[in-house]
Amino acid sequence: MGGDERGEAMMKTTMMKLMTKDRQARIFLLDSTALIRELLKKQQLDPVTKEALATTLTMSGLLCGLMKDGQRLSIQVNTSNPLAYIRCDVEANGNVRGYVSDELEGHRAKACNIAELIGNRGFIRVTKDIGMGSMFTSTVDMPYQTIVEDFSHFFRKSEQTETVFRYYSCYNEESEILYSRGILFQPLPFAESELLARWSEWMDQNDHKFRVPDLDAGERGLSDCLLDADLVGVEEMQLFCGCSKEMLVGLLYGLGQDELAEAMRQKQDLEIVCSGCGKKYVYNAKDIVSLLK
Ligand SMILES: [Zn+2]
Known part of the structure:
Protein backbone atom coordinates (compact mmCIF):
# COMPACT_ATOMS: atom_id res chain seq x y z
CA MET A 1 0.00 0.00 0.00
CA GLY A 2 1.80 3.11 -1.14
CA GLY A 3 1.27 6.79 -0.76
CA ASP A 4 1.44 8.98 2.27
CA GLU A 5 -2.11 9.78 3.15
CA ARG A 6 -1.80 10.93 6.69
CA GLY A 7 -4.60 13.27 7.71
CA GLU A 8 -3.06 16.61 6.83
CA ALA A 9 -3.41 19.74 8.89
CA MET A 10 -6.12 22.02 7.56
CA MET A 11 -7.53 25.38 8.63
CA LYS A 12 -5.27 27.41 10.89
CA THR A 13 -6.73 29.04 13.94
CA THR A 14 -4.90 31.27 16.38
CA MET A 15 -5.39 31.42 20.11
CA MET A 16 -4.39 34.61 21.85
CA LYS A 17 -2.83 34.38 25.29
CA LEU A 18 -3.11 37.45 27.46
CA MET A 19 -2.28 38.51 31.00
CA THR A 20 -4.29 41.03 32.96
CA LYS A 21 -2.34 44.28 33.36
CA LYS A 42 -17.50 16.54 7.31
CA GLN A 43 -20.19 15.33 9.66
CA GLN A 44 -23.93 15.02 9.34
CA LEU A 45 -25.12 16.20 12.73
CA ASP A 46 -28.33 17.63 14.11
CA PRO A 47 -28.13 21.25 15.36
CA VAL A 48 -27.92 20.35 19.07
CA THR A 49 -25.14 17.81 18.56
CA LYS A 50 -23.32 20.33 16.35
CA GLU A 51 -23.46 22.92 19.09
CA ALA A 52 -22.31 20.40 21.71
CA LEU A 53 -19.34 19.33 19.56
CA ALA A 54 -18.40 22.93 18.71
CA THR A 55 -18.62 23.93 22.39
CA THR A 56 -16.57 20.95 23.59
CA LEU A 57 -13.87 21.41 20.95
CA THR A 58 -13.56 25.14 21.66
CA MET A 59 -13.34 24.59 25.44
CA SER A 60 -10.82 21.77 24.86
CA GLY A 61 -8.79 23.93 22.47
CA LEU A 62 -8.46 26.59 25.16
CA LEU A 63 -6.78 23.99 27.36
CA CYS A 64 -3.89 23.74 24.86
CA GLY A 65 -2.66 26.99 26.37
CA LEU A 66 -2.25 25.36 29.78
CA MET A 67 -0.33 22.31 28.57
CA LYS A 68 3.39 21.64 28.63
CA ASP A 69 5.32 20.51 25.55
CA GLY A 70 4.53 16.98 24.51
CA GLN A 71 1.38 16.69 26.61
CA ARG A 72 -1.91 15.42 25.26
CA LEU A 73 -5.41 15.56 26.67
CA SER A 74 -8.42 13.48 25.76
CA ILE A 75 -11.65 15.09 26.84
CA GLN A 76 -14.82 13.08 26.74
CA VAL A 77 -18.18 14.69 27.44
CA ASN A 78 -20.49 11.84 28.30
CA THR A 79 -24.24 12.27 28.13
CA SER A 80 -26.61 10.27 30.32
CA ASN A 81 -26.78 7.74 27.50
CA PRO A 82 -23.55 5.71 27.81
CA LEU A 83 -23.40 5.29 24.01
CA ALA A 84 -23.71 9.01 23.27
CA TYR A 85 -20.57 11.02 23.88
CA ILE A 86 -18.37 13.74 22.40
CA ARG A 87 -14.66 13.21 22.32
CA CYS A 88 -11.90 15.76 21.72
CA ASP A 89 -8.15 15.16 21.68
CA VAL A 90 -5.82 18.12 22.00
CA GLU A 91 -2.04 18.33 21.98
CA ALA A 92 0.28 21.01 23.36
CA ASN A 93 1.42 21.77 19.79
CA GLY A 94 -2.10 22.85 18.83
CA ASN A 95 -3.23 19.69 17.04
CA VAL A 96 -6.89 19.15 17.85
CA ARG A 97 -9.62 16.81 16.72
CA GLY A 98 -13.17 16.23 17.77
CA TYR A 99 -15.91 13.76 16.95
CA VAL A 100 -19.09 12.29 18.30
CA SER A 101 -19.93 8.64 18.96
CA ASP A 102 -21.96 6.71 16.38
CA GLU A 103 -25.03 7.13 18.56
CA LEU A 104 -24.94 10.90 17.97
CA GLU A 105 -24.16 10.79 14.26
CA GLY A 106 -26.76 11.45 11.60
CA HIS A 107 -29.83 13.00 13.14
CA ARG A 108 -30.40 10.41 15.80
CA ALA A 109 -30.23 12.57 18.92
CA LYS A 110 -33.70 13.68 19.92
CA ALA A 111 -32.64 16.40 22.36
CA ILE A 118 -26.43 15.85 28.52
CA GLY A 119 -29.23 14.82 30.87
CA ASN A 120 -28.77 14.57 34.63
CA ARG A 121 -26.17 11.80 34.62
CA GLY A 122 -23.59 13.36 32.31
CA PHE A 123 -19.92 13.55 33.23
CA ILE A 124 -16.63 14.84 31.85
CA ARG A 125 -13.69 12.48 31.72
CA VAL A 126 -10.25 13.91 31.04
CA THR A 127 -7.25 11.71 30.40
CA LYS A 128 -3.93 13.49 30.60
CA ASP A 129 -0.96 11.93 28.83
CA ILE A 130 2.15 13.57 30.24
CA GLY A 131 4.53 11.44 28.20
CA MET A 132 6.63 8.35 29.02
CA GLY A 133 3.44 6.32 29.26
CA SER A 134 2.09 8.21 32.27
CA MET A 135 -1.66 8.77 32.12
CA PHE A 136 -3.98 10.40 34.61
CA THR A 137 -7.73 10.24 34.35
CA SER A 138 -10.23 12.35 36.25
CA THR A 139 -13.97 12.07 36.03
CA VAL A 140 -16.28 14.81 37.25
CA ASP A 141 -20.08 15.10 37.04
CA MET A 142 -21.85 17.77 34.97
CA PRO A 143 -24.33 19.46 37.32
CA TYR A 144 -24.86 22.48 35.03
CA GLN A 145 -25.66 20.49 31.87
CA THR A 146 -24.25 23.33 29.75
CA ILE A 147 -20.73 21.97 28.97
CA VAL A 148 -19.26 25.50 29.46
CA GLU A 149 -20.04 25.80 33.20
CA THR A 163 -11.34 28.84 36.00
CA VAL A 164 -14.06 30.67 34.15
CA PHE A 165 -15.07 29.73 30.61
CA ARG A 166 -17.26 31.65 28.20
CA TYR A 167 -18.55 30.54 24.84
CA TYR A 168 -20.18 32.62 22.12
CA SER A 169 -21.57 31.07 18.98
CA CYS A 170 -24.19 31.70 16.35
CA TYR A 171 -25.63 29.66 13.48
CA ASN A 172 -27.62 30.76 10.45
CA GLU A 173 -30.94 29.24 9.38
CA GLU A 174 -29.15 26.53 7.42
CA SER A 175 -27.46 25.60 10.69
CA GLU A 176 -24.05 26.74 9.41
CA ILE A 177 -21.75 28.28 11.97
CA LEU A 178 -21.34 32.08 11.78
CA TYR A 179 -18.97 32.46 14.69
CA SER A 180 -17.58 30.37 17.51
CA ARG A 181 -15.43 31.99 20.23
CA GLY A 182 -14.24 30.85 23.60
CA ILE A 183 -12.58 32.51 26.56
CA LEU A 184 -10.67 30.98 29.45
CA PHE A 185 -10.01 33.14 32.49
CA GLN A 186 -7.82 31.76 35.25
CA PRO A 187 -6.45 33.73 38.22
CA LEU A 188 -2.89 32.82 39.19
CA PRO A 189 -2.43 31.24 42.64
CA PHE A 190 -1.53 34.50 44.41
CA ALA A 191 -4.33 36.56 42.86
CA GLU A 192 -6.58 38.65 45.08
CA SER A 193 -9.81 36.87 45.86
CA GLU A 194 -12.30 39.28 44.27
CA LEU A 195 -10.50 39.26 40.90
CA LEU A 196 -12.53 36.40 39.48
CA ALA A 197 -15.87 37.93 40.40
CA ARG A 198 -14.82 41.29 38.97
CA TRP A 199 -13.75 39.82 35.63
CA SER A 200 -16.75 37.49 35.41
CA GLU A 201 -18.99 40.50 35.82
CA TRP A 202 -17.00 42.41 33.21
CA MET A 203 -17.31 39.54 30.74
CA ASP A 204 -21.06 39.34 31.31
CA GLN A 205 -21.47 43.07 30.77
CA ASN A 206 -19.30 43.01 27.64
CA ASP A 207 -20.89 39.95 26.12
CA HIS A 208 -21.84 41.93 23.00
CA LYS A 209 -18.17 42.65 22.17
CA PHE A 210 -17.58 38.97 21.55
CA ARG A 211 -20.80 38.53 19.63
CA VAL A 212 -20.02 40.96 16.81
CA PRO A 213 -20.47 38.72 13.73
CA ASP A 214 -17.51 40.04 11.73
CA LEU A 215 -15.17 40.65 14.66
CA ASP A 216 -11.57 40.66 13.49
CA ALA A 217 -10.38 37.29 14.74
CA GLY A 218 -6.77 38.44 14.53
CA GLU A 219 -4.62 39.86 17.28
CA ARG A 220 -6.12 43.33 17.22
CA GLY A 221 -9.78 42.48 17.04
CA LEU A 222 -9.98 40.10 19.93
CA SER A 223 -7.41 41.65 22.22
CA ASP A 224 -9.00 45.07 21.71
CA CYS A 225 -12.02 43.54 23.44
CA LEU A 226 -9.89 43.19 26.54
CA LEU A 227 -8.33 46.57 27.18
CA ASP A 228 -7.12 45.69 30.67
CA ALA A 229 -4.90 42.89 29.41
CA ASP A 230 -1.66 42.52 27.45
CA LEU A 231 -1.02 40.04 24.70
CA VAL A 232 1.77 37.70 25.83
CA GLY A 233 1.69 35.03 23.15
CA VAL A 234 -0.15 33.43 20.26
CA GLU A 235 -0.59 29.75 19.61
CA GLU A 236 -1.63 28.12 16.37
CA MET A 237 -4.25 25.45 16.36
CA GLN A 238 -5.23 23.10 13.59
CA LEU A 239 -7.46 20.12 12.97
CA PHE A 240 -5.27 17.08 12.85
CA CYS A 241 -6.16 13.45 13.16
CA GLY A 242 -3.00 11.47 12.49
CA ALA A 263 -14.96 -6.95 -4.02
CA MET A 264 -11.70 -8.34 -5.35
CA ARG A 265 -13.42 -10.42 -8.01
CA GLN A 266 -15.48 -7.40 -9.11
CA LYS A 267 -12.40 -5.14 -9.00
CA GLN A 268 -14.42 -2.92 -6.75
CA ASP A 269 -12.89 -0.21 -4.57
CA LEU A 270 -13.75 -0.22 -0.89
CA GLU A 271 -14.05 2.87 1.21
CA ILE A 272 -13.33 3.40 4.89
CA VAL A 273 -14.15 6.67 6.63
CA CYS A 274 -12.13 7.62 9.71
CA SER A 275 -14.55 8.21 12.56
CA GLY A 276 -12.07 10.61 14.15
CA CYS A 277 -11.85 13.15 11.32
CA GLY A 278 -14.16 12.04 8.53
CA LYS A 279 -11.32 11.48 6.04
CA LYS A 280 -12.08 8.89 3.38
CA TYR A 281 -9.62 6.18 2.39
CA VAL A 282 -10.12 4.13 -0.76
CA TYR A 283 -8.75 0.61 -1.00
CA ASN A 284 -8.43 -0.96 -4.44
CA ALA A 285 -8.21 -4.62 -5.42
CA LYS A 286 -4.42 -4.58 -5.06
CA ASP A 287 -4.69 -3.32 -1.47
CA ILE A 288 -7.22 -6.02 -0.70
CA VAL A 289 -5.06 -8.78 -2.18
CA SER A 290 -2.21 -7.87 0.12
CA LEU A 291 -4.67 -7.89 2.98
CA LEU A 292 -5.99 -11.38 2.24
CA LYS A 293 -2.54 -12.93 1.96
ZN1 LIG B 1 -8.77 10.53 10.94
Missing part, protein backbone atom coordinates in the same frame (compact mmCIF):
# COMPACT_ATOMS: atom_id res chain seq x y z
CA ASP A 22 -1.98 43.58 37.09
CA ARG A 23 -0.38 40.20 36.15
CA GLN A 24 -2.82 38.32 38.35
CA ALA A 25 -4.64 36.22 35.80
CA ARG A 26 -4.27 34.61 32.41
CA ILE A 27 -6.85 35.01 29.69
CA PHE A 28 -7.01 32.92 26.53
CA LEU A 29 -9.13 33.96 23.58
CA LEU A 30 -9.88 31.47 20.87
CA ASP A 31 -11.84 32.27 17.74
CA SER A 32 -12.50 28.72 16.58
CA THR A 33 -14.91 29.65 13.77
CA ALA A 34 -12.74 28.38 10.87
CA LEU A 35 -11.83 25.22 12.74
CA ILE A 36 -15.42 24.41 13.65
CA ARG A 37 -16.67 25.20 10.15
CA GLU A 38 -14.14 22.76 8.70
CA LEU A 39 -15.02 20.11 11.28
CA LEU A 40 -18.79 20.37 10.86
CA LYS A 41 -18.54 20.18 7.07
CA CYS A 112 -33.87 19.94 21.72
CA ASN A 113 -31.05 21.61 23.64
CA ILE A 114 -27.69 20.84 25.24
CA ALA A 115 -29.15 20.37 28.73
CA GLU A 116 -31.47 17.70 27.41
CA LEU A 117 -28.67 16.05 25.43
CA ASP A 150 -19.29 22.11 33.58
CA PHE A 151 -15.73 22.76 32.40
CA SER A 152 -15.39 25.31 35.24
CA HIS A 153 -16.85 22.76 37.62
CA PHE A 154 -14.34 20.20 36.36
CA PHE A 155 -11.40 22.51 37.14
CA ARG A 156 -12.77 23.30 40.59
CA LYS A 157 -13.19 19.63 41.47
CA SER A 158 -10.25 18.08 39.70
CA GLU A 159 -7.56 20.76 39.66
CA GLN A 160 -8.71 22.81 42.65
CA THR A 161 -8.48 25.98 40.58
CA GLU A 162 -11.13 28.53 39.76
CA CYS A 243 -4.92 8.62 10.87
CA SER A 244 -3.52 6.86 7.80
CA LYS A 245 -4.60 4.37 5.18
CA GLU A 246 -2.44 1.72 6.84
CA MET A 247 -3.87 2.45 10.25
CA LEU A 248 -7.47 1.98 9.17
CA VAL A 249 -6.93 -1.09 7.01
CA GLY A 250 -7.95 -3.31 9.91
CA LEU A 251 -11.50 -2.00 9.60
CA LEU A 252 -11.80 -3.78 6.24
CA TYR A 253 -11.71 -7.10 8.08
CA GLY A 254 -14.98 -6.03 9.64
CA LEU A 255 -16.59 -6.56 6.23
CA GLY A 256 -15.83 -10.28 6.40
CA GLN A 257 -13.79 -12.53 4.10
CA ASP A 258 -16.67 -13.18 1.69
CA GLU A 259 -17.33 -9.55 0.95
CA LEU A 260 -13.62 -8.84 0.57
CA ALA A 261 -13.21 -11.72 -1.89
CA GLU A 262 -16.27 -10.53 -3.80
Whole structure:
Protein backbone atom coordinates (compact mmCIF):
# COMPACT_ATOMS: atom_id res chain seq x y z
CA MET A 1 0.00 0.00 0.00
CA GLY A 2 1.80 3.11 -1.14
CA GLY A 3 1.27 6.79 -0.76
CA ASP A 4 1.44 8.98 2.27
CA GLU A 5 -2.11 9.78 3.15
CA ARG A 6 -1.80 10.93 6.69
CA GLY A 7 -4.60 13.27 7.71
CA GLU A 8 -3.06 16.61 6.83
CA ALA A 9 -3.41 19.74 8.89
CA MET A 10 -6.12 22.02 7.56
CA MET A 11 -7.53 25.38 8.63
CA LYS A 12 -5.27 27.41 10.89
CA THR A 13 -6.73 29.04 13.94
CA THR A 14 -4.90 31.27 16.38
CA MET A 15 -5.39 31.42 20.11
CA MET A 16 -4.39 34.61 21.85
CA LYS A 17 -2.83 34.38 25.29
CA LEU A 18 -3.11 37.45 27.46
CA MET A 19 -2.28 38.51 31.00
CA THR A 20 -4.29 41.03 32.96
CA LYS A 21 -2.34 44.28 33.36
CA ASP A 22 -1.98 43.58 37.09
CA ARG A 23 -0.38 40.20 36.15
CA GLN A 24 -2.82 38.32 38.35
CA ALA A 25 -4.64 36.22 35.80
CA ARG A 26 -4.27 34.61 32.41
CA ILE A 27 -6.85 35.01 29.69
CA PHE A 28 -7.01 32.92 26.53
CA LEU A 29 -9.13 33.96 23.58
CA LEU A 30 -9.88 31.47 20.87
CA ASP A 31 -11.84 32.27 17.74
CA SER A 32 -12.50 28.72 16.58
CA THR A 33 -14.91 29.65 13.77
CA ALA A 34 -12.74 28.38 10.87
CA LEU A 35 -11.83 25.22 12.74
CA ILE A 36 -15.42 24.41 13.65
CA ARG A 37 -16.67 25.20 10.15
CA GLU A 38 -14.14 22.76 8.70
CA LEU A 39 -15.02 20.11 11.28
CA LEU A 40 -18.79 20.37 10.86
CA LYS A 41 -18.54 20.18 7.07
CA LYS A 42 -17.50 16.54 7.31
CA GLN A 43 -20.19 15.33 9.66
CA GLN A 44 -23.93 15.02 9.34
CA LEU A 45 -25.12 16.20 12.73
CA ASP A 46 -28.33 17.63 14.11
CA PRO A 47 -28.13 21.25 15.36
CA VAL A 48 -27.92 20.35 19.07
CA THR A 49 -25.14 17.81 18.56
CA LYS A 50 -23.32 20.33 16.35
CA GLU A 51 -23.46 22.92 19.09
CA ALA A 52 -22.31 20.40 21.71
CA LEU A 53 -19.34 19.33 19.56
CA ALA A 54 -18.40 22.93 18.71
CA THR A 55 -18.62 23.93 22.39
CA THR A 56 -16.57 20.95 23.59
CA LEU A 57 -13.87 21.41 20.95
CA THR A 58 -13.56 25.14 21.66
CA MET A 59 -13.34 24.59 25.44
CA SER A 60 -10.82 21.77 24.86
CA GLY A 61 -8.79 23.93 22.47
CA LEU A 62 -8.46 26.59 25.16
CA LEU A 63 -6.78 23.99 27.36
CA CYS A 64 -3.89 23.74 24.86
CA GLY A 65 -2.66 26.99 26.37
CA LEU A 66 -2.25 25.36 29.78
CA MET A 67 -0.33 22.31 28.57
CA LYS A 68 3.39 21.64 28.63
CA ASP A 69 5.32 20.51 25.55
CA GLY A 70 4.53 16.98 24.51
CA GLN A 71 1.38 16.69 26.61
CA ARG A 72 -1.91 15.42 25.26
CA LEU A 73 -5.41 15.56 26.67
CA SER A 74 -8.42 13.48 25.76
CA ILE A 75 -11.65 15.09 26.84
CA GLN A 76 -14.82 13.08 26.74
CA VAL A 77 -18.18 14.69 27.44
CA ASN A 78 -20.49 11.84 28.30
CA THR A 79 -24.24 12.27 28.13
CA SER A 80 -26.61 10.27 30.32
CA ASN A 81 -26.78 7.74 27.50
CA PRO A 82 -23.55 5.71 27.81
CA LEU A 83 -23.40 5.29 24.01
CA ALA A 84 -23.71 9.01 23.27
CA TYR A 85 -20.57 11.02 23.88
CA ILE A 86 -18.37 13.74 22.40
CA ARG A 87 -14.66 13.21 22.32
CA CYS A 88 -11.90 15.76 21.72
CA ASP A 89 -8.15 15.16 21.68
CA VAL A 90 -5.82 18.12 22.00
CA GLU A 91 -2.04 18.33 21.98
CA ALA A 92 0.28 21.01 23.36
CA ASN A 93 1.42 21.77 19.79
CA GLY A 94 -2.10 22.85 18.83
CA ASN A 95 -3.23 19.69 17.04
CA VAL A 96 -6.89 19.15 17.85
CA ARG A 97 -9.62 16.81 16.72
CA GLY A 98 -13.17 16.23 17.77
CA TYR A 99 -15.91 13.76 16.95
CA VAL A 100 -19.09 12.29 18.30
CA SER A 101 -19.93 8.64 18.96
CA ASP A 102 -21.96 6.71 16.38
CA GLU A 103 -25.03 7.13 18.56
CA LEU A 104 -24.94 10.90 17.97
CA GLU A 105 -24.16 10.79 14.26
CA GLY A 106 -26.76 11.45 11.60
CA HIS A 107 -29.83 13.00 13.14
CA ARG A 108 -30.40 10.41 15.80
CA ALA A 109 -30.23 12.57 18.92
CA LYS A 110 -33.70 13.68 19.92
CA ALA A 111 -32.64 16.40 22.36
CA CYS A 112 -33.87 19.94 21.72
CA ASN A 113 -31.05 21.61 23.64
CA ILE A 114 -27.69 20.84 25.24
CA ALA A 115 -29.15 20.37 28.73
CA GLU A 116 -31.47 17.70 27.41
CA LEU A 117 -28.67 16.05 25.43
CA ILE A 118 -26.43 15.85 28.52
CA GLY A 119 -29.23 14.82 30.87
CA ASN A 120 -28.77 14.57 34.63
CA ARG A 121 -26.17 11.80 34.62
CA GLY A 122 -23.59 13.36 32.31
CA PHE A 123 -19.92 13.55 33.23
CA ILE A 124 -16.63 14.84 31.85
CA ARG A 125 -13.69 12.48 31.72
CA VAL A 126 -10.25 13.91 31.04
CA THR A 127 -7.25 11.71 30.40
CA LYS A 128 -3.93 13.49 30.60
CA ASP A 129 -0.96 11.93 28.83
CA ILE A 130 2.15 13.57 30.24
CA GLY A 131 4.53 11.44 28.20
CA MET A 132 6.63 8.35 29.02
CA GLY A 133 3.44 6.32 29.26
CA SER A 134 2.09 8.21 32.27
CA MET A 135 -1.66 8.77 32.12
CA PHE A 136 -3.98 10.40 34.61
CA THR A 137 -7.73 10.24 34.35
CA SER A 138 -10.23 12.35 36.25
CA THR A 139 -13.97 12.07 36.03
CA VAL A 140 -16.28 14.81 37.25
CA ASP A 141 -20.08 15.10 37.04
CA MET A 142 -21.85 17.77 34.97
CA PRO A 143 -24.33 19.46 37.32
CA TYR A 144 -24.86 22.48 35.03
CA GLN A 145 -25.66 20.49 31.87
CA THR A 146 -24.25 23.33 29.75
CA ILE A 147 -20.73 21.97 28.97
CA VAL A 148 -19.26 25.50 29.46
CA GLU A 149 -20.04 25.80 33.20
CA ASP A 150 -19.29 22.11 33.58
CA PHE A 151 -15.73 22.76 32.40
CA SER A 152 -15.39 25.31 35.24
CA HIS A 153 -16.85 22.76 37.62
CA PHE A 154 -14.34 20.20 36.36
CA PHE A 155 -11.40 22.51 37.14
CA ARG A 156 -12.77 23.30 40.59
CA LYS A 157 -13.19 19.63 41.47
CA SER A 158 -10.25 18.08 39.70
CA GLU A 159 -7.56 20.76 39.66
CA GLN A 160 -8.71 22.81 42.65
CA THR A 161 -8.48 25.98 40.58
CA GLU A 162 -11.13 28.53 39.76
CA THR A 163 -11.34 28.84 36.00
CA VAL A 164 -14.06 30.67 34.15
CA PHE A 165 -15.07 29.73 30.61
CA ARG A 166 -17.26 31.65 28.20
CA TYR A 167 -18.55 30.54 24.84
CA TYR A 168 -20.18 32.62 22.12
CA SER A 169 -21.57 31.07 18.98
CA CYS A 170 -24.19 31.70 16.35
CA TYR A 171 -25.63 29.66 13.48
CA ASN A 172 -27.62 30.76 10.45
CA GLU A 173 -30.94 29.24 9.38
CA GLU A 174 -29.15 26.53 7.42
CA SER A 175 -27.46 25.60 10.69
CA GLU A 176 -24.05 26.74 9.41
CA ILE A 177 -21.75 28.28 11.97
CA LEU A 178 -21.34 32.08 11.78
CA TYR A 179 -18.97 32.46 14.69
CA SER A 180 -17.58 30.37 17.51
CA ARG A 181 -15.43 31.99 20.23
CA GLY A 182 -14.24 30.85 23.60
CA ILE A 183 -12.58 32.51 26.56
CA LEU A 184 -10.67 30.98 29.45
CA PHE A 185 -10.01 33.14 32.49
CA GLN A 186 -7.82 31.76 35.25
CA PRO A 187 -6.45 33.73 38.22
CA LEU A 188 -2.89 32.82 39.19
CA PRO A 189 -2.43 31.24 42.64
CA PHE A 190 -1.53 34.50 44.41
CA ALA A 191 -4.33 36.56 42.86
CA GLU A 192 -6.58 38.65 45.08
CA SER A 193 -9.81 36.87 45.86
CA GLU A 194 -12.30 39.28 44.27
CA LEU A 195 -10.50 39.26 40.90
CA LEU A 196 -12.53 36.40 39.48
CA ALA A 197 -15.87 37.93 40.40
CA ARG A 198 -14.82 41.29 38.97
CA TRP A 199 -13.75 39.82 35.63
CA SER A 200 -16.75 37.49 35.41
CA GLU A 201 -18.99 40.50 35.82
CA TRP A 202 -17.00 42.41 33.21
CA MET A 203 -17.31 39.54 30.74
CA ASP A 204 -21.06 39.34 31.31
CA GLN A 205 -21.47 43.07 30.77
CA ASN A 206 -19.30 43.01 27.64
CA ASP A 207 -20.89 39.95 26.12
CA HIS A 208 -21.84 41.93 23.00
CA LYS A 209 -18.17 42.65 22.17
CA PHE A 210 -17.58 38.97 21.55
CA ARG A 211 -20.80 38.53 19.63
CA VAL A 212 -20.02 40.96 16.81
CA PRO A 213 -20.47 38.72 13.73
CA ASP A 214 -17.51 40.04 11.73
CA LEU A 215 -15.17 40.65 14.66
CA ASP A 216 -11.57 40.66 13.49
CA ALA A 217 -10.38 37.29 14.74
CA GLY A 218 -6.77 38.44 14.53
CA GLU A 219 -4.62 39.86 17.28
CA ARG A 220 -6.12 43.33 17.22
CA GLY A 221 -9.78 42.48 17.04
CA LEU A 222 -9.98 40.10 19.93
CA SER A 223 -7.41 41.65 22.22
CA ASP A 224 -9.00 45.07 21.71
CA CYS A 225 -12.02 43.54 23.44
CA LEU A 226 -9.89 43.19 26.54
CA LEU A 227 -8.33 46.57 27.18
CA ASP A 228 -7.12 45.69 30.67
CA ALA A 229 -4.90 42.89 29.41
CA ASP A 230 -1.66 42.52 27.45
CA LEU A 231 -1.02 40.04 24.70
CA VAL A 232 1.77 37.70 25.83
CA GLY A 233 1.69 35.03 23.15
CA VAL A 234 -0.15 33.43 20.26
CA GLU A 235 -0.59 29.75 19.61
CA GLU A 236 -1.63 28.12 16.37
CA MET A 237 -4.25 25.45 16.36
CA GLN A 238 -5.23 23.10 13.59
CA LEU A 239 -7.46 20.12 12.97
CA PHE A 240 -5.27 17.08 12.85
CA CYS A 241 -6.16 13.45 13.16
CA GLY A 242 -3.00 11.47 12.49
CA CYS A 243 -4.92 8.62 10.87
CA SER A 244 -3.52 6.86 7.80
CA LYS A 245 -4.60 4.37 5.18
CA GLU A 246 -2.44 1.72 6.84
CA MET A 247 -3.87 2.45 10.25
CA LEU A 248 -7.47 1.98 9.17
CA VAL A 249 -6.93 -1.09 7.01
CA GLY A 250 -7.95 -3.31 9.91
CA LEU A 251 -11.50 -2.00 9.60
CA LEU A 252 -11.80 -3.78 6.24
CA TYR A 253 -11.71 -7.10 8.08
CA GLY A 254 -14.98 -6.03 9.64
CA LEU A 255 -16.59 -6.56 6.23
CA GLY A 256 -15.83 -10.28 6.40
CA GLN A 257 -13.79 -12.53 4.10
CA ASP A 258 -16.67 -13.18 1.69
CA GLU A 259 -17.33 -9.55 0.95
CA LEU A 260 -13.62 -8.84 0.57
CA ALA A 261 -13.21 -11.72 -1.89
CA GLU A 262 -16.27 -10.53 -3.80
CA ALA A 263 -14.96 -6.95 -4.02
CA MET A 264 -11.70 -8.34 -5.35
CA ARG A 265 -13.42 -10.42 -8.01
CA GLN A 266 -15.48 -7.40 -9.11
CA LYS A 267 -12.40 -5.14 -9.00
CA GLN A 268 -14.42 -2.92 -6.75
CA ASP A 269 -12.89 -0.21 -4.57
CA LEU A 270 -13.75 -0.22 -0.89
CA GLU A 271 -14.05 2.87 1.21
CA ILE A 272 -13.33 3.40 4.89
CA VAL A 273 -14.15 6.67 6.63
CA CYS A 274 -12.13 7.62 9.71
CA SER A 275 -14.55 8.21 12.56
CA GLY A 276 -12.07 10.61 14.15
CA CYS A 277 -11.85 13.15 11.32
CA GLY A 278 -14.16 12.04 8.53
CA LYS A 279 -11.32 11.48 6.04
CA LYS A 280 -12.08 8.89 3.38
CA TYR A 281 -9.62 6.18 2.39
CA VAL A 282 -10.12 4.13 -0.76
CA TYR A 283 -8.75 0.61 -1.00
CA ASN A 284 -8.43 -0.96 -4.44
CA ALA A 285 -8.21 -4.62 -5.42
CA LYS A 286 -4.42 -4.58 -5.06
CA ASP A 287 -4.69 -3.32 -1.47
CA ILE A 288 -7.22 -6.02 -0.70
CA VAL A 289 -5.06 -8.78 -2.18
CA SER A 290 -2.21 -7.87 0.12
CA LEU A 291 -4.67 -7.89 2.98
CA LEU A 292 -5.99 -11.38 2.24
CA LYS A 293 -2.54 -12.93 1.96
ZN1 LIG B 1 -8.77 10.53 10.94
